[in-house]
Amino acid sequence: MEQSIVELVSSIKPLDKVAMAAAEEHLNRLTKPPGSLGKLEALAVKLAGITGKVANAFPQRTVMVMAADHGVCEEGVSAFPAEVTPQMVHNFLAGGAAVNVLARQAGAEVLCIDIGVNAEMTHPALIQRKVRYGTANMAKGAAMSREEAEEAILTGVSLVEEAVSRGVNLFVTGEMGIGNTTASAALMSAFTGISPQESVGRGTGLNDERLRHKVDVVKRALEKNRPNTADPLDVLAKVGGLEIAGLTGIILGAAANRCPVVIDGFISTVAALVARNLAPEAAGYMIASHLSHEQGHRSLLQELGLAPMLHLDMRLGEGTGGVLALHLVDAACRIMAEMATFESAGVSSASEPKEENR
Ligand SMILES: Cc1cc2ncn([C@H]3O[C@H](COP(=O)(O)O)[C@@H](O)[C@H]3O)c2cc1C
Numbered sequence: 001m002e003q004s005i006v007e008l009v010s011s012i013k014p015l016d017k018v019a020m021a022a023a024e025e026h027l028n029r030l031t032k033p034p035g036s037l038g039k040l041e042a043l044a045v046k047l048a049g050i051t052g053k054v055a056n057a058f059p060q061r062t063v064m065v066m067a068a069d070h071g072v073c074e075e076g077v078s079a080f081p082a083e084v085t086p087q088m089v090h091n092f093l094a095g096g097a098a099v100n101v102l103a104r105q106a107g108a109e110v111l112c113i114d115i116g117v118n119a120e121m122t123h124p125a126l127i128q129r130k131v132r133y134g135t136a137n138m139a140k141g142a143a144m145s146r147e148e149a150e151e152a153i154l155t156g157v158s159l160v161e162e163a164v165s166r167g168v169n170l171f172v173t174g175e176m177g178i179g180n181t182t183a184s185a186a187l188m189s190a191f192t193g194i195s196p197q198e199s200v201g202r203g204t205g206l207n208d209e210r211l212r213h214k215v216d217v218v219k220r221a222l223e224k225n226r227p228n229t230a231d232p233l234d235v236l237a238k239v240g241g242l243e244i245a246g247l248t249g250i251i252l253g254a255a256a257n258r259c260p261v262v263i264d265g266f267i268s269t270v271a272a273l274v275a276r277n278l279a280p281e282a283a284g285y286m287i288a289s290h291l292s293h294e295q296g297h298r299s300l301l302q303e304l305g306l307a308p309m310l311h312l313d314m315r316l317g318e319g320t321g322g323v324l325a326l327h328l329v330d331a332a333c334r335i336m337a338e339m340a341t342f343e344s345a346g347v348s349s350a351s352e353p354k355e356e357n358r
C-alpha cells in the first residue's frame with residue numbers, strides 16, 4: 001500500500017484502557033444506580049478512551065460536508081438529477097440546508113469541500129480541493145484511479161490536521177453527491193459479501209422498478225471491475241466515490257489525532273467501513289449517530305460493531321444525523337463533569353442485603 005497511508009495507519013493507536021476504566025469507576029460513584037444512564041454511560045467511557053481523559057468537552061466541532069459527483073448517474077440510479085450536487089453546495093454555503101440548521105442548533109461549524117463536483121465551483125467560503133470532475137461510470141469501468149482515491153483520502157486527512165491546529169477536537173462526517181448511495185452499496189457489497197439486493201436502497205426515493213434497476217447496475221459494476229477485496233484502495237478506486245474517499249480520510253485523520261468522529265448515515269458509514277478495513281484501530285474512534293432508513297445501514301453498522309443512538313427514520317445524509325447526535329455527546333460529557341457523587345451529595349449507596357433478608 002502507498003507509503004503515506006501506511007504511515008497514517010500506523011499512527012492510529014488503540015483506545016486508552018486506563019482512562020476508560022477510570023471513567024467507569026467515576027460513573028459508578030455518581031448518584032444513580034450503576035449503568036442506569038445506559039448508552040450515555042457507554043459513550044462517556046468511549047470518549048475517555050479516545051481522548052485519554054475522564055472528563056471531556058468538545059466546544060469546537062466541525063461538520064465536514066464532502067461534495068462530489070458520480071458518473072454512474074448516467075445509468076439512472078437516482079431519483080434526482082446530478083446538477084443537484086452543485087446546487088446543494090451553494091445551499092450549504094448560504095446556510096440554508098438541513099445540516100446548516102441542525103448544526104447551528106448544536107453549535108457546530110459546517111465546512112463544505114468540493115472534492116469532486118462535476119462543475120466549476122467558486123465561492124469565498126467553499127474549500128476547493130477538487131481531485132477530478134466527478135467519477136467515471138463504474139458500470140463501465142473503474143470510477144477513478146488508485147492515485148485519485150489516495151489523493152482524496154489524504155485531502156480528508158489534511159483537512160483534519162488544519163482543523164485540529166486551530167482547536168477543533170471533534171468531527172462529524174457529512175456528504176453531498178447525487179448517486180452516492182449506489183457507490184456506497186457497491187462498496188458495502190464488495191467488502192462484506194452482502195448481496196446488492198440487500199445493500200442497495202431507495203436513496204432519494206426510487207420506486208420498485210428503478211430500485212431493481214439500481215441493484216442490476218451495482219451487480220454490473222462489481223462484475224466489470226472485480227475489485228480486490230483484500231486491498232481497500234483498489235475497491236474504493238473501482239466502485240467508490242471521491243466524497244466517500246475524502247470522508248475515509250476525515251475518519252482516519254480524526255483517529256490519528258485522538259479525536260472522536262461522529263458518523264452520519266449510510267454513505268458516511270460506508271466511508272467508516274473503508275477506514276476500518278484500512279486501519280482496524282480506527283473503529284474505536286467512531287461514534288454512530290443514527291440508524292438511517294436506507295436499507296443496508298443496519299447490517300453495515302453491525303459489521304462495524306457500532307450501535308446507533310438515534311432511530312429517527314432519517315435518510316438525508318449531509319451530516320444531519322451526526323449533528324443531532326452532538327446533543328447526546330454533550331449530555332455524556334456534562335454527566336461526567338457536573339453530576340454529584342454519592343459521597344459529595346451525602347446519598348447512601350446500594351445497600352448490602354440485611355442479615356434477616358438473606
Ligand atoms: C435536494 C437534496 C438534498 C440532499 N442532501 C443530501 N442528499 C442525499 O441524497 C444523495 C444520495 O441519494 P441518491 O444516491 O439517491 O442520489 C446524496 O447527495 C445524499 O447526501 C440530498 C439529495 C437531494 C435530492
Ligand SMILES: O=C(O)c1cccnc1
Pocket residue numbers: 181202203204264265266267268292293294314315316317318
Ligand atoms: O443515510 C444516508 O446517509 C442517506 C440515505 C439516503 C439518501 N441520502 C443519504
